[in-house]
Amino acid sequence: MSVSPRAHSELSSACRIAGPWPTYTCFRNLPERDRWVLYGSAKAYRQALEDQGFVMAESYETFIKRVTDEMEL
Template identity: 65%
Template sequence: MPPPQDARTAEVIAGPWPCYSGCRHLPERERWEVYGLAKAGRAALEDRGIVMDESYDDFITRVTRELNV
């Protein structure tokens, strides 16, 4: 696996992406699982050197709002 890119030179992925509001109908426990998967997915992208346009704090705020958790 190649080493992660430097955040100053890495390609920026414009966001927000993806939208989690489609999961609002799920029971609360499952929405929390989706929340964990969202965080893990973002972390995996960042570990590969991808820089997100949306700050981490904004990401967490948006995901918790969209999932209503």
């Protein structure tokens, strides 16, 4: 889905995703390789939301720290 610049601006001001969301603590007991795959997926999902114009309340640095802490990476 492509978002026009005007729609992107409207989405950015209207769609602020408060966090932290989602939580990844349920994955901490998986093998390390699987946790790294899920970590990559979490980053890709966040990027996809941002590409759609969503603005995250949680900074990227805070997101990375939280996810790695929750997954014990």
